[in-house]
Amino acid sequence: MSGQNAQAALRMREVQWALDDAAHRMPRGEVPDSELENLADRLSALAQMVRPEEAPEVVEGGAVPAVEQ
16 A cells, blocks of 8 residues: 555544544534534545546536536
């Protein structure tokens, strides 16, 4: 496993654990907005880390821009 893949795998587990913890506490209203914002930031950073560099950019609404050939 390359160093980059190992780092991505570690980050995936860290985010998974944080999400599991928040999901367990959320029904009781024990997750503050600041923690949810932090989780969203961590998910975005993880997505950027694992997204292939050649992946097309996704725009608002989920549409993928056409690629000119």
